[in-house]
Amino acid sequence: MSQRLPAMTSGRRAFVGAVFATAALQSMRAVADEALIRIGMIPDAGATQVSVEEKAPLQAYLSKALKRPVRLVIPTNYNATVEGLGNGSLDVAYLGGLTYIKAHQQYGAVPLVQREADRQFHALFITQAASSIHSLQDLKGKTFAFGDINSTSGHLIPYQDMKSAGINPDRDLRFRYTGSHAATVKAVETGAVDAGACDETVFKEMIASGKADAAKLRVFATSAPFADYVWAARPGLDAATQQAIIRAFTNLTPENDKSILDILRGTKFVPATDAEYATVRNIARSLKML
Amino acid sequence: MESLARALQTLVSFLPPDLSAHYLLALTGPVLESIGMTAGAMLIAYMVSLPLGLYVGLRGPGSRFIGFVLSGVRAIPDLTLAILCVIFVGIGPAAGMIAMAIFYTAAVAKIFGDLFKTADAAPLDAIRATGASPVQVALFLIPLKLNDILSYGSYEFESAVRASVIVGAVGGGGLGAELVGTLNGFDFQRTTTLLLVLIGIVAAVDALTVRLRQRPVWLLLLVPPSLYALWVFQPEQFSLLHAVHTIGAMFPPSLDSDAIARLPALIAETCAMALFGTVLGGIIAFPLALMSARTIAPPWVALPVRRFLEALRAVPETVWGLVLVAIAGIGPEAGTIALGLHSAGSLGRLFAESFENVDPAPVLAVAATGARPVAVVAYATLPLASAPIGVHTLFRLEWNLRQATVVGMIGAGGIGQALFEAQQLFFYQAMVAYLLITWVMVLAVDQLSQMTRARAGWITLPAEEIR
Numbered sequence: 001m002s003q004r005l006p007a008m009t010s011g012r013r014a015f016v017g018a019v020f021a022t023a024a025l026q027s028m029r030a031v032a033d034e035a036l037i038r039i040g041m042i043p044d045a046g047a048t049q050v051s052v053e054e055k056a057p058l059q060a061y062l063s064k065a066l067k068r069p070v071r072l073v074i075p076t077n078y079n080a081t082v083e084g085l086g087n088g089s090l091d092v093a094y095l096g097g098l099t100y101i102k103a104h105q106q107y108g109a110v111p112l113v114q115r116e117a118d119r120q121f122h123a124l125f126i127t128q129a130a131s132s133i134h135s136l137q138d139l140k141g142k143t144f145a146f147g148d149i150n151s152t153s154g155h156l157i158p159y160q161d162m163k164s165a166g167i168n169p170d171r172d173l174r175f176r177y178t179g180s181h182a183a184t185v186k187a188v189e190t191g192a193v194d195a196g197a198c199d200e201t202v203f204k205e206m207i208a209s210g211k212a213d214a215a216k217l218r219v220f221a222t223s224a225p226f227a228d229y230v231w232a233a234r235p236g237l238d239a240a241t242q243q244a245i246i247r248a249f250t251n252l253t254p255e256n257d258k259s260i261l262d263i264l265r266g267t268k269f270v271p272a273t274d275a276e277y278a279t280v281r282n283i284a285r286s287l288k289m290l
Numbered sequence: 291m292e293s294l295a296r297a298l299q300t301l302v303s304f305l306p307p308d309l310s311a312h313y314l315l316a317l318t319g320p321v322l323e324s325i326g327m328t329a330g331a332m333l334i335a336y337m338v339s340l341p342l343g344l345y346v347g348l349r350g351p352g353s354r355f356i357g358f359v360l361s362g363v364r365a366i367p368d369l370t371l372a373i374l375c376v377i378f379v380g381i382g383p384a385a386g387m388i389a390m391a392i393f394y395t396a397a398v399a400k401i402f403g404d405l406f407k408t409a410d411a412a413p414l415d416a417i418r419a420t421g422a423s424p425v426q427v428a429l430f431l432i433p434l435k436l437n438d439i440l441s442y443g444s445y446e447f448e449s450a451v452r453a454s455v456i457v458g459a460v461g462g463g464g465l466g467a468e469l470v471g472t473l474n475g476f477d478f479q480r481t482t483t484l485l486l487v488l489i490g491i492v493a494a495v496d497a498l499t500v501r502l503r504q505r506p507v508w509l510l511l512l513v514p515p516s517l518y519a520l521w522v523f524q525p526e527q528f529s530l531l532h533a534v535h536t537i538g539a540m541f542p543p544s545l546d547s548d549a550i551a552r553l554p555a556l557i558a559e560t561c562a563m564a565l566f567g568t569v570l571g572g573i574i575a576f577p578l579a580l581m582s583a584r585t586i587a588p589p590w591v592a593l594p595v596r597r598f599l600e601a602l603r604a605v606p607e608t609v610w611g612l613v614l615v616a617i618a619g620i621g622p623e624a625g626t627i628a629l630g631l632h633s634a635g636s637l638g639r640l641f642a643e644s645f646e647n648v649d650p651a652p653v654l655a656v657a658a659t660g661a662r663p664v665a666v667v668a669y670a671t672l673p674l675a676s677a678p679i680g681v682h683t684l685f686r687l688e689w690n691l692r693q694a695t696v697v698g699m700i701g702a703g704g705i706g707q708a709l710f711e712a713q714q715l716f717f718y719q720a721m722v723a724y725l726l727i728t729w730v731m732v733l734a735v736d737q738l739s740q741m742t743r744a745r746a747g748w749i750t751l752p753a754e755e756i757r
Contacts, residue, residue: 074467075376076459076460077460077714079716083376086532088380088527106716150714150715178701190299191296192296289715
C-alpha cells in the first residue's frame with residue numbers, strides 16, 4: 001500500500017483529502033447538533049393537518065417529552081424522506097409500511113413505535129353510495145384511483161387484493177395515482193373515478209370531520225389486516241434516544257393528549273418490530289415493487 | 291356535463307381566499323424561506339455563470355462540450371435534481387437551494403454564452419489586436435452586453451422565484467410545502483391565498499428588476515442579504531461517501547422489457563401534452579394579447595388584461611397542475627391545461643409585445659386608406675407580427691416539452707410520470723434511463739425548432755425567451 005502512495009496523482013490525493021476533511025467537518029457538526037432531533041413525516045401521514053400552525057403541537061409535545069429541541073420536517077415526497085433517513089439528515093421518520101421496508105432494506109432503518117391500529121391495518125375500497133360496484137370483480141372496465149405509488153394501503157395492498165380476486169389492474173381497468181389518500185376519497189366522492197382504495201384512518205377522519213360526505217360514499221371491500229405506518233430511526237441513532245422516542249409515543253393517552261393523538265389519528269401507541277412486515281415484504285417482492 | 295358541474299363546485303370552494311391576519315402572519319416564514327432560497331441560489335448561479343458564459347461566448351477550447359453539458363443539466367427536471375441533492379446534503383432548504391443553483395447556473399450560463407457569442411465582432415477584434423489577454427477581452431465584453439445581461443438575468447431570477455415554490459418544497463418548508471399541504475387538506479381557500487401571495491411576489495420582483503435595470507449599481511445592495519440567505523440555508527451536512535455510493539448504484543441505467551415496450555406510448559403522451567398545451571396557450575393568449583397591446587386596445591382594457599396575463603404566468607405549470615388535479619382530477623388533461631394556462635400568460639405578454647413592436651409605417655398606410663380599426667389590425671398588424679409570434683410559439687413548444695416531463699410528477703402521465711415513479715420506488719437505474727431519454731427528447735426538439743426557424747427565415751432571438 002505504502003509503495004503505491006507515491007504513485008497517486010495529486011488530483012487523487014486532493015480528492016482523498018477532501019473526503020477526510022468532509023468527514024471531519026461532518027462529525028464536528030454532529031457534535032454541535034447533538035441536542036437537536038430531526039423528525040420527518042411522509043407527506044401523506046399529515047395529509048389533513050400539514051398547514052403551518054397545525055403541526056406545532058406535535059413538535060412541542062415531542063420536544064417536551066424528549067427534553068431536547070425537535071424539528072419536525074414534512075417533505076413533500078416519500079423518496080426524499082427515505083433519502084433523508086439514509087444520509088442521517090433525519091433522525092427519525094414517520095413512514096408507511098412499504099416505505100419502511102425500503103428504508104430498512106436500503107439503509108437499515110430501525111422500527112420504533114406505531115399506533116396499535118397500524119399492526120392490523122386495513123385498506124378500504126370505496127365507491128359512490130349509488131354505484132353498481134359491490135365487489136372487486138365489479139371493478140372490471142371501471143376507472144379507479146390509487147393514492148401515492150409508494151403507499152401501502154393506497155396502492156400495494158389493494159393492487160394485490162385485486163390480483164387475488166382475478167382482476168389485473170393493468171389490463172382490466174383504468175387506474176391512476178392521486179398522490180394522497182385524501183385526494184382519492186375526494187376523487188371518488190365527486191365521481192371523478194368510479195372507485196378507489198385508501199387508508200382506513202384517513203377515510204374515517206374525513207367522514208368524522210365532515211371533509212367527506214358519508215351519504216355519498218360506500219365501502220364495498222376491506223383488505224385483510226397488514227402492518228402499515230411506523231416511526232423508524234436511522235440506524236446510527238443511540239439506543240437511549242430510541243427508547244425515549246418510543247416512550248414519548250406510548251405515554252400518549254386520550255385523556256391527556258387528545259390534540260396530539262388527533263394529529264396522529266390514533267388512540268394508543270405500541271412498540272414496533274421488523275417481523276410484523278414479513279407479509280407486506282413478500283407482497284412487495286412478488287409485485288416487483290421492491 | 292356532470293363533470294363540469296363538479297369542477298365548478300370545487301372551484302367555488304377556493305373562494306374567498308383566507309386573508310385572516312393570523313394566517314398571513316403565519317405565512318411570513320414560508321415566504322421568506324422561498325425568497326431566501328431563491329436569492330442564495332441565484333447568487334451562486336450568477337457568480338458561476340458569468341465567467342462560464344464569457345468562456346463559452348469567446349469560444350474557448352472545449353466550449354462546445356461545456357455547452358453540451360449545460361443543455362444536459364437543463365434537461366433534468368428541476369424536481370428530480372432537487373431529490374438528487376437531498377442525497378448529498380440531506381433534507382432541508384439546502385437541497386432545494388443547491389438544486390436551483392445548479393439548474394440556474396446551467397440556464398443562465400447558456401443564455402450568457404449565447405449573448406456573448408452575438409456580440410459585435412469588430413470592437414472585439416480591435417481589442418485583441420492590441421494584444422489584450424483573454425481576461426481583458428472578457429472584461430471588455432461585459433459592458434458591451436450589459437443591458438442584455440441585466441434583462442435576461444432578471445427574467446431568470448423571476449423564473450427562479452416561481453420554481454422555488456415546487457423545488458424548495460422537496461426538503462420541507464417554503465411556500466410549496468404549504469401549498470401542497472393546503473391542497474391535501476382541502477383547505478382550498480388557503481390555496482387561493484397562497485396563489486395570490488405568489489402572484490404578488492412575482493409582481494414585486496418584476497417591479498424591482500425594472501428599477502434595477504435602470505440603476506444596475508443598486509444590484510450590489512442585494513448581495514449582502516443573498517449571502518446571508520446562503521449562510522442560513524447552507525447544507526447542514528455533506529455526505530460525500532454516502533452520495534457517491536448511492537449515485538454509483540444508479541449506473542448502468544437499465545429498463546426491463548415491459549418498460550421498454552411502454553416507451554413509445556409514454557413519449558407520445560409527453561409530446562402530445564406539450565403540443566396541445568402550447569396550442570391551448572396560444573389560443574387563449576391570442577385574443578388576450580390583442581386586448582392588451584397598447585397600440586391596439588384602450589388603456590382601460592389593456593391594463594387589466596395585462597395584469598390577468600401576468601397572474602397566469604406567475605403561477606408555474608406544476609402549481610397549476612396541482613390545483614387542476616384538485617378541481618378536475620388527475621390525468622394528461624390536467625397536465626395539458628396546466629401547460630396551457632401558464633403558456634397563455636407568457637405567450638400573451640410576448641404576443642402583445644410583438645403587436646406593439648410592428649413597423650408602424652405599413653400600419654399607418656393601411657389606416658390612411660380609411661380602413662376601420664379591425665381591418666387595420668387584420669391586414670397590417672397581424673401579418674407583420676406573424677414571424678415573431680411564430681418564433682415565440684416555437685420557443686414555447688420547446689419549453690413545454692421540458693415542462694411536460696416536469697408535470698409528470700403530479701401524475702399527468704408521459705415519460706415524466708414514469709421517471710418520477712421510478713424515483714419514488716427507488717428504481718434508480720430505471721430513473722437514470724428515463725432521464726437520458728428525456729434529455730435526448732429535449733435536445734431533439736431544440737434542434738428541430740432551430741431548423742424550422744432557420745428554414746422559415748424567422749430571426750433567431752439573441753437568447754432564450756422569458757417563460
